[in-house]
Amino acid sequence: MAIIKVWIEEGCTSCGLCTEICPEVFYLDGEAKVVEDIDYSMYETQIKEAADSCPVEIIKFGE
């Protein structure tokens, strides 16, 4: 199934890991934010890697 939604829950420590792994989808604006209106299915591997790597496990996605 393709990823159609990505979001970040409360508690970001602004470590920057997700933005390093997938700058096409994540950016830092104080806390990490998700770029809207792009085709997340193009970045599935990186989104999953970012979610796995987030030290506070707050990166979520829906398929």
Ligand code: SF4
């Ligand atoms: S990896 Fe997690 S804690 Fe680090 S900037 Fe991204 S969302 Fe925030």
